[in-house]
Amino acid sequence: MAIIISDDDVRKHLTMAECIEAMDVCFGDFAKGKAKTLPRLRYRVEAPNDPEREYFANVHIGAVPSYGMACVRAGSNMLAKSSAPGRKTTSSPDSANWTVIILYDLNNAEPVAFMHESQLSGIRVGATTGVAVDKVARQDVSELGLFGTGRQARANCEAICTARPCIKRVKVYSPTRRNREAFPNEVPLPGVEIIPVKSPEEVLAGVDIVCSMTNSTTPTFDGNMLKPGQMVISVANSDVTLKRHEVDETTFVRSSDIIINDWDSVVSNRQTELLDLIESGDVQRERVVELGELCTGKTTVKQTEDNIVYYKNNTGLGMQFAAAGSVIYNKMKGEESNKIVPREWLAAEDYP
Template identity: 55%
Template sequence: MAQAHSGCIAAPTALRGRSVFLARRVDGPPATRIISGRRSMVPVEDKGPFCARESRMPIVITDDDVRRLLSMPECIEAMRVCFRDLAEGQAVSLPRVRYTVDTSDPARSYYANVHVGAVPSFHTACVRAGTHLIDKAGWGDGRRRMNNPEPVNWTVIILYDTETSEPVAFMHESYLSGLRVGATDGLAAAEIARDDAEVLGVFGTGRQAYAHCEAICAVRPIRQVKVFSPNPEHLASFIARASSAGLPVVAARGPEEVVKDSHIVCCTTNSTAPVFSGAWLEKGQMVISIANSDVTVERREVDEETFLRADEIVITDWDSVHANRQVELIELLDDGRVDAAHVHTLADVVAGKATVHNTPDNIVYYKNNTGLAMQFAAAGAIVCRKLRAEGTERVIPREWLASEKYGIG
């Protein structure tokens, strides 16, 4: 059984200033019941339906609320619950929809990223409405760059109570997005990585890199983290931040040093090209990647050699492989170089329907090939319940959102 280890990074606790939406206060009772998934690491609060026979005004959940109220171990456990629900045919999480539209600025495109889904164990449905402007010139160096007119993210996550169909929260996306990706990969490491994994190699120095360091340190006894970025300033800043949080992090001199002697190799970049050579991989390693192709761009964060050398491959969602045109895997499946029988879903691994274990004699690759709305629903439900329990002034009158009833069909 995978054991939880004390995290190498202290959970952030500092709060920034918060804006008040409306001068009303919403209070709620503390949670009283506990549910947990298989191989539970931490308890997950469950109070049943959000509204619990009582109509409530929707609340606004900020990045700071999520940062303060949701720990990495809690988020990992929430991911365990929603992936278990998915394997049992209860959770619904459709492939994400992405598209781009030209704008009046020839240097920028409008970019949408939409997720929908629901997690019955949390009585919560979710719509993630991702909205950005992207820099067309960014593709020249193999990176996707957001370029909004203001330095903010306007993406909104809407949470609905599946017992009443009412919207219960409008949530900021930025902090939770990185947290739930890291937590999902932490869950994958808890299920798949060697129990004795002690060395982590990381490509990237952004929010995803930090979240992955925190998550993997929470599930394995990591004693050293080797980090590389082609940007020296970004690397120095990351090393300083991670070191101050107590993480045993060192700067790698190049990509090959990240891979060499690492038990887990984690790619957390926005690159469209491979960040290391699969020929460098060693037996006993687990590889994790997060960048994937979709209908707007082709992305190959790892090379074909990594796919071919992997004894087993685990992905997040089969439907998304074709719906999002993930050619880096489709091409290998179509020409027979990768056998679909050796490709499993994380949900099946979590539910015990597929057995995949990293050993000193094999290589396992987890391709986190998509984000799913159920991840936001599960994690958001925990934050929503905690924020209601302590009270918040950021509420929206229900009548502002309730429109006229009409028949369906």
């Protein structure tokens, strides 16, 4: 039988440290050819009875044998046609997220869980950033500059501070004053001072890590203002439905190394913010490395006092949901309080 894993279950059963470990394993397995995952598939289509919105699908598949789990993440959302310039805005008519994550047992192909997506999606993106910080960032970093105050900003802030507990100060900026002023109370990090600031320039000044976690399609800061010794992290990426440039060309060009999650996704999702610079010769392809290569030790990239290193968290992958979902499932599978889906409801006739 399959169980239902809610957002509350994710909060209860998956810590950021556990998720960082799961991401480290799955990206390492992917680099070795052991884990399997394909670039995400996205598309938009008109909503026939709603002129204010359009349907948006975001599908991921993948499997991680180290966790004995495969996954299909069926992303199902509505987008507002009237989004603010430079933004992509979800707009569900009933304030719900209908995305479903299905976990399959690799030993018998049976579905073992149906998961809510909202909480897990944030933590697995943050945890992947945590892996990059763990592999790349200096051991003495102490200050983080953060753009954004939403779900991804909260998760990535926690992950970065988990990977580098030496961080004692976070400066956060949002163009919306009430969001940046509310942020310190939304991210409880003992021993870390979180300070709202009024401008991008204040975010960048003197920090060791610059992290942009927004839904902006235009650059959130000027790459000319970066200083040697800083690590840059971003999350917004172009795909076949929308072009996004959360980080400017200057940041790409000035970076000694650019770390991504998956090169195939750069190509299939048409992430032109990177592809165009490689084609023009402004960025050399050999400067771009995959995160999994750092997890296996095949490649080493380190933040130093003299370079700028850029981690472009360029895509979500199905294997992330499989690995993190397995951690949660294994904690919950024996609980009597689980909501269940009887096996006979799901098992169709075998092929003749």
